[in-house]
Amino acid sequence: MTQYSSFANGGITLIKPYQAGKPIEEVQRELGLSDVIKLASNENPFGMSQMAKKAAFEAIEQGNLYPDSNGYYLKQKLKSKFGYDPERITLGAGSNELINLLFEAFVNRDVNVIFPEYSFVVYPMETTVNGAEARAIPLKNYCADLDAILAAVDSKTRIIAFANPSNPIGTAISSKDMYNFLKKVPKETLVVIDEAYNEFNSGDDSFEDTAKWLDEFENLIVSRTFSKAYGLAGLRVGYMLANPEITSILNRLRAPFNVNIAALAAACAALDDKEFLDKTVKNNTAERVRYAEFCKKNNLFMIPSFANFVAIDFKDYDAQQIADRLLHMGVIVRPLLGYKLKTILRISIGTPKENDRFFECVETILKDMKN
Ligand SMILES: Cc1ncc(COP(=O)(O)O)c(C=O)c1O
CATH class of the missing domain: 3.90.1150.10 (Aspartate Aminotransferase, domain 1)
Structure with a gap:
C-alpha cells in the first residue's frame, strides 16, 4: 500500500x-x-433574519452565475454601516477560512505563534499545519494574561491570536486593556483579534470598535463573522479587516468566488436588519x-x-x-x-x-x- x-x-x-x-x-x-x-x-x-432569508432566496435565482468575486456590495454595505474602507476588507466563507488564509500566508517553520491557552482550536491547528512553534500562554482568572503573552514574544513571533470574547471560555479583554497591549507589541508581530462574538457586547461601555485602531496599528487584524449574532452560520460568510498590504496578500491567496451568491446577499440584508x-x-x-x-x-x-x-x-x-x-x-x-x-x-x-x-x-x- x-x-x-x-x-x-x-x-x-x-x-x-x-x-x-x-x-x-x-x-x-x-x-x-x-x-x-x-x-x-x-x-x-x-x-436567520427574514430579510436575509428573502435576499438569499432572491440571489439563488442567479445561481447559474458566479458570484461577484470581490463582493462589491457587501464591502460597500460594511463601509456605509461602519465606515470600513473596502481596501481593508477580505471576505471569506466564514471567518474560519480567513484565519486559515492568514496563517497560510504568514506562518512557517521559522516562526512562532502565541495564543492564550484554551483558545479557539483553529489557532493551534493552523500553527501546526504550517510547521510553526505554538506557544499557548496560561490564563489568569480565566482570561488572557496579556503581560505573560508580551513576555513570550520574541523576534520570531509572527502572530498573536486572540478570540475576544474567547471561545470556549467566554471571557473578554476590555478595549482599554487591549489598546494598551497593542501599543507594546512589535510591529513585526501581527495581532489577530477574532471578534466572532463581538456583537454580544454591544451596549457595554468596556468594548469599543477595535477596527477604529487599524490606522494606528498597522499590525492589527480584526476578524468578524455573520455566523453568530447575524444567524448565517450555514451560509458561511465572514470578513477580515487589516492594512491594505495584508489585505492584498489575503485576496491574492483566497480562491476566486470563495463567498457564494446567497451568502453575499444575505449578509448585506442582515446588516440592515437591526x-x-x-x-x-x-x-x-x-x-x-x-x-x-x-x-x-x-x-x-x-x-x-x-x-x-x-x-x-x-x-x-x-x-x-x-x-x-x-x-x-x-x-x-x-x-x-x-x-x-x-x-x-x-x-x-x-x-x-x-x-x-x-x-x-x-x-x-x-x-x-x-x-
Ligand atoms: C472564536 C471563533 N472564531 C471563528 C469562528 C469561525 O466561525 P465562522 O467560520 O463560522 O465565521 C468560530 C466558530 O465557532 C469561533 O468560535
Missing part, C-alpha cells in the same frame, strides 16, 4: 480533525429521538443572567461570559457523563475534552424555552448523580 500520508505537506498529519457539534438529525437518527435541541455550536437560536440583531443580543444578555442564577442555585461555577455561550464547571462531576445523559434527553451540548477540561461543559445560550429544558434536564441528572 502506498503511504499517501507521508506525501502530505507540513504538519497536516499531526493535527486531529476539527470536532464539530453533533447535528440534530444525527442525534435523532442514532438515538431514535424526535425532539432534539442543539446548544452546542453557538448558533443563533432565532434562526431589529433581528437587537432581539438576538437582548435575548442573549437576559438568558446569560438566567444561566448565572441557575449555576448559583445548583452550586455550579459559571465562568463569566461575554459571548452567546457559557462555560459551566461541574466541579466534582465528569462533564462528558453529563453531556452523554443530556444527549439521551435530546439536548446537545459541548464537552471540552479536546481541551482537556474534564469538568467543564460549553452550552450555547438558546431561547428561554430551550434554556428551561437544559436547566430541568441538568437538575434531574444532578439529583440522580447525588443518589
Whole structure:
C-alpha cells in the first residue's frame, strides 16, 4: 500500500480533525429521538433574519452565475454601516477560512505563534499545519494574561491570536486593556483579534470598535463573522479587516468566488436588519443572567461570559457523563475534552424555552448523580 500520508505537506498529519457539534438529525437518527435541541455550536437560536432569508432566496435565482468575486456590495454595505474602507476588507466563507488564509500566508517553520491557552482550536491547528512553534500562554482568572503573552514574544513571533470574547471560555479583554497591549507589541508581530462574538457586547461601555485602531496599528487584524449574532452560520460568510498590504496578500491567496451568491446577499440584508440583531443580543444578555442564577442555585461555577455561550464547571462531576445523559434527553451540548477540561461543559445560550429544558434536564441528572 502506498503511504499517501507521508506525501502530505507540513504538519497536516499531526493535527486531529476539527470536532464539530453533533447535528440534530444525527442525534435523532442514532438515538431514535424526535425532539432534539442543539446548544452546542453557538448558533443563533432565532434562526436567520427574514430579510436575509428573502435576499438569499432572491440571489439563488442567479445561481447559474458566479458570484461577484470581490463582493462589491457587501464591502460597500460594511463601509456605509461602519465606515470600513473596502481596501481593508477580505471576505471569506466564514471567518474560519480567513484565519486559515492568514496563517497560510504568514506562518512557517521559522516562526512562532502565541495564543492564550484554551483558545479557539483553529489557532493551534493552523500553527501546526504550517510547521510553526505554538506557544499557548496560561490564563489568569480565566482570561488572557496579556503581560505573560508580551513576555513570550520574541523576534520570531509572527502572530498573536486572540478570540475576544474567547471561545470556549467566554471571557473578554476590555478595549482599554487591549489598546494598551497593542501599543507594546512589535510591529513585526501581527495581532489577530477574532471578534466572532463581538456583537454580544454591544451596549457595554468596556468594548469599543477595535477596527477604529487599524490606522494606528498597522499590525492589527480584526476578524468578524455573520455566523453568530447575524444567524448565517450555514451560509458561511465572514470578513477580515487589516492594512491594505495584508489585505492584498489575503485576496491574492483566497480562491476566486470563495463567498457564494446567497451568502453575499444575505449578509448585506442582515446588516440592515437591526431589529433581528437587537432581539438576538437582548435575548442573549437576559438568558446569560438566567444561566448565572441557575449555576448559583445548583452550586455550579459559571465562568463569566461575554459571548452567546457559557462555560459551566461541574466541579466534582465528569462533564462528558453529563453531556452523554443530556444527549439521551435530546439536548446537545459541548464537552471540552479536546481541551482537556474534564469538568467543564460549553452550552450555547438558546431561547428561554430551550434554556428551561437544559436547566430541568441538568437538575434531574444532578439529583440522580447525588443518589
Ligand atoms: C472564536 C471563533 N472564531 C471563528 C469562528 C469561525 O466561525 P465562522 O467560520 O463560522 O465565521 C468560530 C466558530 O465557532 C469561533 O468560535
